[in-house]
Amino acid sequence: MGWETWLIGTISRALAYGTPLLLGTLGEIYAERSGVLNLGVEGMMVMGAFSAFATAYTTSNPWLGLLVAAAVGGAFSLVHAFVSITLRANQIVSGLALTMLGLGLAGVLGRGWEGKPLAAALPSITVAYLAKIPGLGPSLFVEQNALVYLAAGLAILLWFVLYKTRIGISIRAVGDDPATADAMGVNVFRTRYLCVLLGGVLAGLGGGYLSVAYRPAWTEGMTAGMGWIVIALTIFAFWNPLLGLVGAYFFGALYHLSYRLQPWTSPELLKTMPYVFAILVLALVARGTLKRRMSAPAALCEPYIRGEE
Amino acid sequence: MRFVRIRIEKRPAPSGGLILLTSSLAILAALVVAGLFFWAYGASPLHAYRLILQGALGSKLGLAETVRRAIPLLLCGVGLTLAFRALFWNIGAEGQLLLGAVAATWVALFSGLSGPWLIPVMLVLGFLAGAIWALIPALLKARLGINDVITTLMMNYIAMYLVLYLIHGPWKGPQMRGFAYTDFFPKAAWFPLIPGTRIHWLTLILGLLAAIAAYILLTKTKRGFEIRVIGENPEAARFAGMSYTRTVLIVMALSGGLAGLAGVGEVGGVHHLLRQPEQISLGYGYTAIIVAWLARRNPLAVILTALLLGALMAGGDVIKASLGLPFQLVNMFNGLILSFLISGELLMRYKLSFQPGRRRWAGRPG
Numbered sequence: 135m136g137w138e139t140w141l142i143g144t145i146s147r148a149l150a151y152g153t154p155l156l157l158g159t160l161g162e163i164y165a166e167r168s169g170v171l172n173l174g175v176e177g178m179m180v181m182g183a184f185s186a187f188a189t190a191y192t193t194s195n196p197w198l199g200l201l202v203a204a205a206v207g208g209a210f211s212l213v214h215a216f217v218s219i220t221l222r223a224n225q226i227v228s229g230l231a232l233t234m235l236g237l238g239l240a241g242v243l244g245r246g247w248e249g250k251p252l253a254a255a256l257p258s259i260t261v262a263y264l265a266k267i268p269g270l271g272p273s274l275f276v277e278q279n280a281l282v283y284l285a286a287g288l289a290i291l292l293w294f295v296l297y298k299t300r301i302g303i304s305i306r307a308v309g310d311d312p313a314t315a316d317a318m319g320v321n322v323f324r325t326r327y328l329c330v331l332l333g334g335v336l337a338g339l340g341g342g343y344l345s346v347a348y349r350p351a352w353t354e355g356m357t358a359g360m361g362w363i364v365i366a367l368t369i370f371a372f373w374n375p376l377l378g379l380v381g382a383y384f385f386g387a388l389y390h391l392s393y394r395l396q397p398w399t400s401p402e403l404l405k406t407m408p409y410v411f412a413i414l415v416l417a418l419v420a421r422g423t424l425k426r427r428m429s430a431p432a433a434l435c436e437p438y439i440r441g442e443e
Numbered sequence: 444m445r446f447v448r449i450r451i452e453k454r455p456a457p458s459g460g461l462i463l464l465t466s467s468l469a470i471l472a473a474l475v476v477a478g479l480f481f482w483a484y485g486a487s488p489l490h491a492y493r494l495i496l497q498g499a500l501g502s503k504l505g506l507a508e509t510v511r512r513a514i515p516l517l518l519c520g521v522g523l524t525l526a527f528r529a530l531f532w533n534i535g536a537e538g539q540l541l542l543g544a545v546a547a548t549w550v551a552l553f554s555g556l557s558g559p560w561l562i563p564v565m566l567v568l569g570f571l572a573g574a575i576w577a578l579i580p581a582l583l584k585a586r587l588g589i590n591d592v593i594t595t596l597m598m599n600y601i602a603m604y605l606v607l608y609l610i611h612g613p614w615k616g617p618q619m620r621g622f623a624y625t626d627f628f629p630k631a632a633w634f635p636l637i638p639g640t641r642i643h644w645l646t647l648i649l650g651l652l653a654a655i656a657a658y659i660l661l662t663k664t665k666r667g668f669e670i671r672v673i674g675e676n677p678e679a680a681r682f683a684g685m686s687y688t689r690t691v692l693i694v695m696a697l698s699g700g701l702a703g704l705a706g707v708g709e710v711g712g713v714h715h716l717l718r719q720p721e722q723i724s725l726g727y728g729y730t731a732i733i734v735a736w737l738a739r740r741n742p743l744a745v746i747l748t749a750l751l752l753g754a755l756m757a758g759g760d761v762i763k764a765s766l767g768l769p770f771q772l773v774n775m776f777n778g779l780i781l782s783f784l785i786s787g788e789l790l791m792r793y794k795l796s797f798q799p800g801r802r803r804w805a806g807r808p809g
Contacts, residue, residue: 173592177778213782217782217785217786221785221786221788221789222789223785223786223788223789224785224788226532226592227732227736227781227785228782228785230534230729230732230781231777231778231779231781231782231785232778232782233778234729234774234775234777234778234781235774235775235778235779235782236778237771237774237778238771238772238773238774238775238776238777238778239771239775239778240771241769241770241771241772241774241775242480242768242769242771242772242775245768245769354769354771359596359600362593362596362597362600365592365593366590366593366597369590369593400608400611400612402604402605402607402608402611402612403604403608405604406600406601406604406605409597409598409600409601410597410601412593412597413583413589413593413594413597413598416583416589416590416593416594417583417587417589420587420588420589
């Protein structure tokens with residue numbers, strides 16, 4: 135196998151594996167931009183993965199599976215929204231609780247579903263004309279999933295909304311200075327609820343993609359810490375959807391390589407790669423001048439109480 | 444038109460009774476939701492509760508299992524109270540525990556030591572291994588300001604794969620017929636048990652001592668005062684010239700070290716070999732977060748909350764066996780308890796009062 139095919143294969147798989155990371159990251163960026171840290175991504179993703187699989191298996195309709203995954207992810211995120219926004223509880227602990235709940239529930243419910251093959255997987259598509267572009271074509275447009283393009287498009291759309299529209303300004307204002315945003319007539323609670331909900335929907339969708347498209351099957355630990363990589367990606371991306379796109383594909387490549395390189399070294403050690411890199415990249419990003427740009431939303435993790443500073 | 448308005452006012456400091464009440468209510472609520480879940484699964488909730496109670500407290504064996512589960516929860520939980528007091532989010536007790544288990548295994552199987560020295564050296568190196576594993580995120584946070592939740596979690600995954608690597612690769616036991624375990628430890632490395640139980644009392648005593656020592660450290664020493672100030676008011680701590688870096692390093696070395704001891708206890712006292720991470724730990728490191736939070740970050744109270752969560756784990760075991768539910772059940776319980784617990788904190792920090800709302804019919808503008 136020539137290095138060219140190898141590269142094309144790697145890029146193609148990086149997009150495929152990066153897509154669930156991207157979906158989760160886009161959602162988390164919105165939640166955090168509105169001031170709510172949601173550490174429940176892993177739990178929402180795994181619930182999305184399970185519910186998508188169970189639905190697609192029962193109804194033979196993978197699209198319905200994805201829809202249910204998005205709904206389940208959204209419903210889960212509302213628990214976090216209620217506990218952390220309305221009840222003003224600690225966001226870190228609430229998110230952790232959500233992850234535990236999701237992992238537990240998916241593990242218990244999913245027990246009878248393991249090892250079943252999914253006949254109705256989401257089909258891969260090849261874009262006929264674009265696939266002929268030399269180099270780029272085969273890696274980007276051959277045998278990819280529709281959701282891969284959807285997620286990439288969504289990244290651009292969400293970037294546009296966040297930086298170029300009134301809605302985006304409101305969201306960022308709520309995350310940076312909720313009291314001022316409130317005074318300007320922005321509904322802080324509604325904005326935060328909707329952003330957290332979006333985060334849940336996208337995380338659920340990301341999980342669903344894993345179980346009905348990427349690897350059409352259900353296994354208990356199938357999200358394997360991707361939800362935590364998402365949290366790290368949100369930081370490397372400086373809370374910017376377009377940088378999130380780059381970061382997600384980079385980690386998609388790492389995940390892919392951790393399988394690809396197995397003939398050469400221990401699979402267990404290779405699997406640490408995304409986690410080791412996550413720490414390394416965070417350390418690199420935190421150094422020097424970049425640090426100034428890396429400013430998190432100023433009111434992240436702070437519950438908003440009207441009339442109280 | 445609103446007839447009742449809910450007012451939320453800040454409460455000064457919640458009383459002990461109120462804390463106990465809300466905490467109990469949280470656990471009760473979690474049990475009720477879990478009961479609904481059992482019911483959906485086709486098992487009577489009452490039957491399930493009875494099984495939990497019997498499994499955890501109903502017999503001598505059940506009690507012993509409760510205490511055995513409480514040992515790692517106690518060690519990890521005490522360490523977490525210290526970290527959480529300094530507002531360092533150590534979610535990495537699970538990985539630190541595994542590193543302690545790895546160090547103990549190395550001492551028992553590969554160090555060439557034998558006889559009465561084995562157990563003390565296992566404990567010391569296990570403590571150090573856990574501490575070093577915890578110091579990496581501590582340094583990254585203190586020096587570079589890197590998010591502690593993420594790094595401690597990433598370190599858990601790395602530790603997990605490290606254990607898997609060891610048992611599938613270099614440490615795979617030649618006497619294990621292809622199974623991914625190390626060989627059994629020599630008998631001198633087996634921790635003494637209370638006869639008829641699986642309680643490795645040496646580790647239990649260490650846990651109790653750690654709880655007392657941590658309490659004294661926090662409440663009676665200058666260092667403890669610094670830890671609390673840094674956690675409650677970092678600005679004031681800086682003005683007072685307290686070193687954030689030093690405090691965080693000390694706190695995390697202790698927190699990781701205690702989790703490491705828990706790992707030593709699990710391999711030395713229960714398994715006598717190194718095996719799959721989820722079998723060594725059963726999520727003790729994550730459950731310990733609830734233990735510490737339920738104890739309201741008070742190390743002495745951890746003794747009680749570790750026993751409580753130990754009882755739930757032991758009871759959960761019986762449920763799993765007799766209702767055929769998987770290991771993940773514990774995670775679900777944990778998530779429920781934690782969610783209700785922090786939701787209940789609103790009641791502790793704020794006073795809710797219901798007042799008759801103004802009606803609009805009086806013609807006043809709304």
